[in-house]
Amino acid sequence: MVILNIEPATNFSGGVNQTIINSIYLKQAGHEVVVACQKDSPVHKRLRDNGIECIFIEEKEIFKSAAVIRNFLSKRKIDIVHTHHSRGHKIGLWATFFKDVKLVVQRSVLFPTVNLFKYHNPRVNMFIANSYAVKEVLRKYFVPEKKIRVVYSCVDNKRLEKYPAEDVKKEFGFEGVVFGVVGNYSSFKGHDIALEAFGVLKDRATLVFVGKDTEELRDKAAAMGVLDRVKILGFRVDATRIMNGFDVLIVPSLLESFPNVAVEAFFLGVPVIGNNVGGIKELLGGGRGILVNPTSESLKEAMKSFLKMDKEKINSMTKKAFEFAQNNLTPQAKIKRLIEVYQEVLND
Numbered sequence: 001m002v003i004l005n006i007e008p009a010t011n012f013s014g015g016v017n018q019t020i021i022n023s024i025y026l027k028q029a030g031h032e033v034v035v036a037c038q039k040d041s042p043v044h045k046r047l048r049d050n051g052i053e054c055i056f057i058e059e060k061e062i063f064k065s066a067a068v069i070r071n072f073l074s075k076r077k078i079d080i081v082h083t084h085h086s087r088g089h090k091i092g093l094w095a096t097f098f099k100d101v102k103l104v105v106q107r108s109v110l111f112p113t114v115n116l117f118k119y120h121n122p123r124v125n126m127f128i129a130n131s132y133a134v135k136e137v138l139r140k141y142f143v144p145e146k147k148i149r150v151v152y153s154c155v156d157n158k159r160l161e162k163y164p165a166e167d168v169k170k171e172f173g174f175e176g177v178v179f180g181v182v183g184n185y186s187s188f189k190g191h192d193i194a195l196e197a198f199g200v201l202k203d204r205a206t207l208v209f210v211g212k213d214t215e216e217l218r219d220k221a222a223a224m225g226v227l228d229r230v231k232i233l234g235f236r237v238d239a240t241r242i243m244n245g246f247d248v249l250i251v252p253s254l255l256e257s258f259p260n261v262a263v264e265a266f267f268l269g270v271p272v273i274g275n276n277v278g279g280i281k282e283l284l285g286g287g288r289g290i291l292v293n294p295t296s297e298s299l300k301e302a303m304k305s306f307l308k309m310d311k312e313k314i315n316s317m318t319k320k321a322f323e324f325a326q327n328n329l330t331p332q333a334k335i336k337r338l339i340e341v342y343q344e345v346l347n348d
Contacts, residue, residue, distance in 0.1 A: 001342060002032040003080045006069065006088040006095070008059040012042040014260045015108050018130070018153050019084050020046050022338065025331040027052060029339065034078070036069055036091075059087060066094035073099050080104055080342050082128075089118055096123060102345045107134055108153070110257045110278050113141050126345045128338075131258040131279035149341045154334040155263040155325070160240055162268060168245030172231060176204035177307055180246035182239050182261045183253070185213035190252030190275065192220070196296035197252075199224045203307050206231060208246065210239045246270050248306055254294050256280050262289070266325035269318050273302050288321040 003026060007019040020043055023033045027050070037043045039056045047054060055072055057065035069081075069091065082104045083092035089105050096103045103123055108130040113119055119127075119141055127143060129135040130153045138148050169178065179198060183189045191209060195217055198207040207226075209217060212235040221227040236242060243249065249265040251274035258279035265272050272289040274280040284291050290306065292298040327333065 001079045001339070001346075002077060003034070003082060003342070004069070004072075004078045005033065005035045006057070006081065006083045006092050007035060007037045007043050007085070008057055008065065008087045008091060009043065009085055010038050010041050010059050014153070015085060015106075016043050017260075018106075018108070019043055021154060021156055021331050022082075022335070023047055023052050024050050025335045026338070029335055031339075034072075034076075036065070036072075057091065062087065062090050063094060065091045069095035070099065073101060079346060082106065093118065093121055093123055102126075102342075104128060104342070104345060106130075107138060108257055110134060110137055110255050113137075116141060119143050125348065126341065128341060131282055133278040133282065134257045149344075151334060151337045151341060152329055153258045153260055153263070154329045154331050155260055155267060156331055157267045157325070160264060160267050163241055163244040165245050165247075168242060172208075172233070172242065172245060174206045174208065174231065174245050175229075176206055178206045178208060178245055178247045179250055179303060180208040180210065180243060180248070181214075181250045181252065182210045182243060183259075184211045184235075185209075185216055188253060188255040190254050190294070191217055193254075193294070193296045193299060194250050194252040195221060195224070195226075195230070197299035197303055198230070199226050200300055201303060201307075203304075205229065205307070208242070209233065210236050210242055240264055240268070243268055243270055248273055248303075250299070250303075251275065251280055252294075252299060253277065253280065259283065263325055263329050266318075266321040266329070269322060271306075271314050271318050272321070273299070273306065275299075283324075286320065286324070287317060288324055289317065 009016050027033045034053045036055050036057045080102050083089045084106045102125045104126045106128050127148045128151050181194050208231045210233045221230040249272045251259050256278040262272050262283050274284050275294040276291040292302045
């Protein structure tokens with residue numbers, strides 16, 4: 001198969017990382033891969049280093065970018081065009097209009113759709129949702145069931161490294177039981193809920209925040225009188241290394257399609273507490289984690305329960321989580337499923 005990925009994003013994100021993983025592992029599986037991306041973007045730099053061909057488009061120039069791809073399609077035989085992100089979806093529609101190529105659109109967010117025409121356009125052959133929660137959003141906006149397939153996001157587990165927990169705790173001054181939140185600060189990521197829940201715990205414990213703009217929580221933590229027990233590390237390129245020092249990961253998001261950080265925790269053997277919303281409940285169900293209602297009160301009770309939880313129960317939970325990740329959330333598992341969907345589209 002020959003696949004063209006359209007990835008116009010200029011910043012690194014979880015979605016961009018999925019495009020990178022798709023491209024690298026599809027090539028390793030023997031398929032030809034080309035990526036339309038912005039020159040010198042994170043996706044271009046990473047794929048260039050892996051010997052993957054790129055053609056250059058501009059994130060904000062929809063029609064210009066579509067013209068570049070249309071010209072490319074007139075010269076090269078492509079089987080599947082797979083678009084990523086909202087702008088990629090728009091570019092893909094214009095680029096493939098009246099072209100003999102199959103169009104697959106990635107949908108990896110739970111936000112309401114704004115432009116229904118994009119989702120009801122007959123030019124799209126298939127939508128790929130990264131969780132069943134995202135599939136339900138598409139169904140809510142009347143995308144036919146037959147045009148949606150679920151392919152879970154994955155984590156490149158071979159790139160994850162384990163470090164001794166005590167070494168990480170000592171390096172960063174984590175004391176007692178360590179609760180950690182990893183993610184860029186935003187209203188729907190639930191950082192404030194985690195801080196409020198932690199604030200009423202009297203036990204010897206530390207709450208760690210890792211992510212862009214988490215420094216905004218400093219004043220609130222100070223006002224609550226818990227700043228001495230809260231570590232705010234901001235954006236870190238070594239976030240997964242720091243996670244080795246967590247006793248438990250908190251995923252307090254109010255809206256989440258598929259939290260890759262929870263999958264990283266699965267592979268690292270770190271237990272997870274998460275809100276019973278979106279794709280979080282798909283990951284933590286079946287005894288793979290602790291699900292709570294999306295309130296600070298519910299999270300507080302779960303954190304208190306974790307402090308009393310016996311080691312055998314925690315080990316059982318992390319074992320189930322690791323096995324689920326190993327069977328379903330590796331690049332190999334994802335690419336196998338993705339190829340099945342591509343083949344189904346080509347055979348239709």
